[in-house]
Amino acid sequence: DTAVSQTPKYLVTQMGNDKSIKCEQNLGHDTMYWYKQDSKKFLKIMFSYNNKELIINETVPNRFSPKSPDKAHLNLHINSLELGDSAVYFCASSRGLGSYEQYFGPGTRLTVT
Amino acid sequence: AQTVTQSQPEMSVQEAETVTLSCTYDTSENNYYLFWYKQPPSRQMILVIRQEAYKQQNATENRFSVNFQKAAKSFSLKISDSQLGDTAMYFCAFTFRTGANNLFFGTGTRLTVIP
Numbered sequence A: 001d002t003a004v005s006q007t008p009k010y011l012v013t014q015m016g017n018d019k020s021i022k023c024e025q026n027l028g029h030d031t032m033y034w035y036k037q038d039s040k041k042f043l044k045i046m047f048s049y050n051n052k053e054l055i056i057n058e059t060v061p062n063r064f065s066p067k068s069p070d071k072a073h074l075n076l077h078i079n080s081l082e083l084g085d086s087a088v089y090f091c092a093s094s095r096g097l098g099s100y101e102q103y104f105g106p107g108t109r110l111t112v113t
Numbered sequence B: 001a002q003t004v005t006q007s008q009p010e011m012s013v014q015e016a017e018t019v020t021l022s023c024t025y026d027t028s029e030n031n032y033y034l035f036w037y038k039q040p041p042s043r044q045m046i047l048v049i050r051q052e053a054y055k056q057q058n059a060t061e062n063r064f065s066v067n068f069q070k071a072a073k074s075f076s077l078k079i080s081d082s083q084l085g086d087t088a089m090y091f092c093a094f095t096f097r098t099g100a101n102n103l104f105f106g107t108g109t110r111l112t113v114i115p
Helices: none
Strands: A004-007 A010-013 A019-025 A031-037 A043-050 A053-057 A064-070 A073-078 A087-094 A108-112 B003-005 B010-014 B019-021 B024-026 B032-039 B046-052 B064-069 B074-079 B088-096 B109-114
Touching: A004 A087, A010 A019, A019 A031, A019 A087, A019 A108, A031 A073, A043 A064, A043 A073, A073 A087, B003 B088, B010 B019, B019 B109, B024 B074, B032 B064, B032 B074, B046 B064, B046 B074, B074 B088
Parallel strands: A010 A108, B010 B109
Antiparallel strands: A004 A019, A019 A073, A031 A043, A031 A087, A043 A053, A064 A073, A087 A108, B003 B024, B019 B074, B032 B046, B032 B088, B064 B074, B088 B109
């Protein structure tokens, strides 16, 4: 029983394309996150949703748009992909605001050529 | 601004020995949690240990323990009886008790356990 799942695990695409990464959690959590891990392994928050409402929107280009159709899903859509978007993207969830423990998905390695 | 510093990009330790990974952080807030995450080659982020900042007692989880010095804003991880499966990237992180609860991560320490 996977707690936080992401699809796909690997994504190779060309510059200029539009792609989506899906995230689902079956933990009944209210809060979900997207983190980006760059080539130097540095992890940084991109977005956070609580009960489908956007809570955090860090300085991320407008080409990145999160969408939360329901509490169990938080998808990440990226328009006009650039070489610098190549990274590993992690989805995570927590019980809710004020709950400290986050559960991470397996990550999606995005390679833009 | 919230920052986390891990000054050791790489470390190695002999199997069965003890190793300590250092971490310092900076925040003006008073209520927060601290964590160590492990990322093996599989890429999965695994929570190793957590510490509530309002607790003075250092957290322990089996072979893993922390040395939390709140005044110095220091949070080191000690791994005892190192095992080959401990080989991984280790990230120090913290989050606030209130608010959005996103994690602020350090740059990581790559630990290699040598047989």
